[in-house]
Amino acid sequence: IDSNQRQLVNEMSLLLRLSCAIDKRPEPLISNLMIKVRNKRVEVELIPIQLGQNLDLEKWSLNNVISIVRKNNEKDITVL
Numbered sequence: 807i808d809s810n811q812r813q814l815v816n817e818m819s820l821l822l823r824l825s826c827a828i829d830k831r832p833e834p835l836i837s838n839l840m841i842k843v844r845n846k847r848v849e850v851e852l853i854p855i856q857l858g859q860n861l862d863l864e865k866w867s868l869n870n871v872i873s874i875v876r877k878n879n880e881k882d883i884t885v886l
Contacts, residue, residue: 820875827867828852835859851886 807815828836838853850868852861865885872883 823871823875824850824868827871828864830863830867835861836864846882848883849886850883 828839835854836852837855840849840851840853842849842851852864852868854861868885872885875883
């Protein structure tokens with residue numbers, strides 16, 4: 807594959823890893839994701855279905871994946 811295709815696969819694998827990280831519970835708690843990208847900085851905010859729901863498991867899981875992603879990408883990802 808050429809370099810453009812390789813970059814696309816890399817970016818899609820990032821999204822897949824992040825989506826798997828937040829899908830850990832039998833019942834979904836997240837209604838929306840707010841993602842802001844500026845240069846090499848990415849902010850991910852989890853929006854719960856109901857106000858006040860504890861999303862610590864999802865945030866913890868995302869942060870674990872982010873440490874792996876940082877090794878393969880030059881992006882600074884923050885979970886809010």
